[in-house]
Amino acid sequence: MSSTNKDAGASPASPTRRAKKLLAPSVKYEIFLQLVRGETTINAAAEAAGVDRSTIMKLRQVAKEGAMAALSASKPGVGKTPRDVELEAANAEVARLSEAVKELAVKLTLLEGKGGSGWR
Template sequence: MSASAKYEIWLQLVRGEATIGQAATSAGVDRSTIIRVRQVAKDGALAALAASRPGTPGKSARDVELEEANAEIDRLGEAVKELAVKLTLLEKKGGLD
């Protein structure tokens, strides 16, 4: 499905012109696809609005995406460290073979 088709579906949902079921039937896709389109559109709009600052130059979509990716990398790094500590403790207790 093209980006413009997804956008049109999103507009129909926002305007109340179609339900999720109607949009799915019209597009020939599963309801979960329409739900995902709606969520992606919402997330994209929120990211764009968060990056936009009236009267000041905003961050580009690429900069916002890069910041989000770096935050995810940091989060995953912390999770790996936490799991490594747990693994070490389990190995010391003899809980793992």
């Protein structure tokens, strides 16, 4: 068999394309902080991390959107964490479902009473 570009790990369409590299969340956060503080550029961060500059641009966008969502959800002085908000929502859902089960139990009891012992 002859050697092909696939054997070498590169495709003919993109000979300079880098292999996909996954960065740990802590590394992404540190890169984001360096960008925000002006300690590095997108190009320098991409080169240092061994990723494409579009990866760094996406990282910066995701971090900004996440920060904005967290800030808009936070209420200064209230002290609720996202976990507290989630827990309140879950408790409200449990209460709603409990009421629905009670209503269905009452309806079932009434239907069984009218129908006699059809199910027994």
